Amino acid sequence: MPTARLNSGYDIPLVGLGTWKSSPGQVRAAVLAAVRCGYRHIDCAAAYNNEHEIGAALEELLAEGVVTRDQLFITTKLWNSDHGNVEAALRRSLAALRLTYLDLYLIHWPVTGCSGPVLTPSTGETWAAMEGCVEAGLTRSIGVSNFSRAKLQQLLDSPQLKIRTAVLQIEAHPYWPNSALLSWAAAQGLHVTAYSPLGSPDSERLLNRPKHTAAAADAPAGSSSAAAAVEAPQLMQHPMVQEMARRHGKSGAQVLIRWALQRSTSVLPKSANPERIKANLDVLSWSLADADMAALSRLAEVAPQRMVDGSFWLSEQGPYKTLEDLWGEPQPDLQALRQQVLGRYTNLDKPQPTAQLSSGAVMPLLGLGTWKSEPGQVRAAVLAAVRCGYRHIDCAAIYGNEQEVGAALAELLAEGVVSRQQLFITGKLWNSSHGAKDVQPALNKTLLDLGLDYLDLFLIHWPVTGCSGPVLTPSTGETWAAMEACVEAGLTRSIGVSNFSRVKLQQLLDSPQLKIRPVVLQIEAHPYWSNSALLSWAAAQGLHVTAYSPLGSPDSAAIMQRGDDARRLLEEPALLRIAEQCGKSPAQVLIRWALQRGTSVLPKSANPGRIASNFDVLDWQLTPEDQQALSSLPYRQRMVSGVMWLNPRGPYKTLQDLWDEDEGGAE
Structure with a gap:
């Protein structure tokens, strides 16, 4: 299993098991199957409401001698409502997971649920408590999830900072490659973990996601209807992903995981199916060509789409009134992006004999x-x-x-x-x-x-x-x-x-x-x-x-x-x-x-x-x-x-x- 060295001095395995959206009773079996077939990195969160099941699986694996504790890398996350009680929240997670320490503890969102225009508690206050958890031996590394570059830069620039962020966990897949943020993080010495690498196909209804769009499949190219709004295919079913999968003799999921690894991120594919869990690990002995990597990254030009857009944290009275407030960047105009792509081509309407x-x-x-x-x-x-x-x-x-x-x-x-x-x-x-x-x-x-x-x-x-x-x-x-x-x-x-x-x-x-x-x-x-x-x-x-x-x-x-x-x-x-x-x-x-x-x-x-x-x-x-x-x-x-x-x-x-x-x- 390839690893990345964090700035905290610890190694993070690059393929981990995501546990979000696993139904009750499923996640324990998923963790057992994953660790037994070679995973060593398990990504958890208090908000997923399944840490006790994961803890039961970890206890069983450790008792059987399948792994030792120092061979595992366990991540969990601080929920929004616990920013004022960080150590207590971490201790609850450790009890549920049946562990004495974490390998990585993340602030899940830059959100606290405050109803006023100023984020309360402040990120600086929360981070100081996270540093206290490292000093108490409750976690070896700390980091953040779903932070924009601007919000993370403010944290890094804080004169009170004692322990630097080790990991930034963000959504990253070909429909939302997040390339600029990845490049910036690398320059800061931050490791990036990519969540929803398969396009989060089972979260659409849960997150009330709007239908994303792409150029109409049957419209004459270059015509006004070529950019008509139609639902783009789920990422794993995208024709380009499927073509690459056929060419390599792999699955669409394996292609997407491989793409993430070659961008130097760790990656968290989620599955509760033992066969798919095992298949998702078969990404270590082959590579995508540079041309394939670039082609997948360009999918975002036509169908840019966050799968977890954070719109549920917006409030007219709160600190985040718009998605631009939350993410610190303009949200894309899909129609304009598609027209920009199609505008690069000539002779699209020229009649041919x-x-x-x-x-x-x-x-x-x-x-x-x-x-x-x-x-x-x-x-x-x-x-x-x-x-x-x-x-x-x-x-x-x-x-x-x-x-x-x-x-x-x-x-x-x-x-x-x-x-x-x-x-x-x-x-x-x-x-x-x-x-x-x-x-x-x-x-x-x-x-x-x-x-x-x-x-x-x-x-x-x-x-x-x-x-x-x-x-x-x-x-x-x-x-x-x-x-x-x-x-x-x-x-x-x-x-x-x-x-x-x-x-x-x-x-x-x-x-x-x-x-x-x-x-x-x-x-x-x-x-x-x-x-x-x-x-x-x-x-x-x-x-x-x-x-x-x-x-x-x-x-x-x-x-x-x-x-x-x-x-x-x-x-x-x-x-x-x-x-x-x-x-x-x-x-x-x-x-x-x-x-x-x-x-x-x-x-x-x-x-x-x-x-x-x-x-x-x-x-x-x-x-x-x-x-x-x-x-x-x-x-x-x-x-x-x-x-x-x-x-x-x-x-x-x-x-x-x-x-x-x-x-x-x-x-």
């Missing part, structure tokens, strides 16, 4: 390709793309980055930039998963990594299975039947193929077992490999074509083993001339060329500036003459030749076997 697929789905024609994005890059690329207007993201299991794409999607959905219905997400089945029993598990793995319940489109990546014999095994028919089953199971809305020749696709279309027609053919297409004949044939079949490598795949030459004499499309003289005439970049011209051929197109970039530039192709056109000039370039070159799939013993011995066309010249 789409294609109606034969399945009935609508595909945005401009998508972001994610192949060849380096680890750590693709998450930022997806964030930049969707924030500037892209709604179509093209993924594949073999790219090895679907978890990063999923983290970005979860963050975007959490911020309300888009709803799931506004996104079009494509995934692809890799060669090694073509068997009937392998297709659905492969798709489920993709969904898990992406943090999604369904795909918009699932493609067979290549007509390749890795078989070593002369016949393709499993057959394309067997694979396709399993793809159809994925549609029927609701795991994907549409299915299609990638890198299929006309011959191979016609064989699939002619199959008497076919139940669901392919809706998309994804192929390489750019002016150096226009694939015009295949495009015309696909259109006659009612198949939509997506063009990959539209910029000539300049960064794949080494990967694809292209010769040194291969030309770079982005440096083609005819292209540069047209780009200069249009006042556009060569990449923009190539993307516009693809769109004017009726294909969807997948430019790839990890540079936010180029991602935004690639999107600026929707409100201008190439002339017919420029379009034709690019379509008739004499140089011919596949950028992804498929040579890696050739095998003298396999089904594809030559490129002509793979593509069913003469690779030497005409398409």
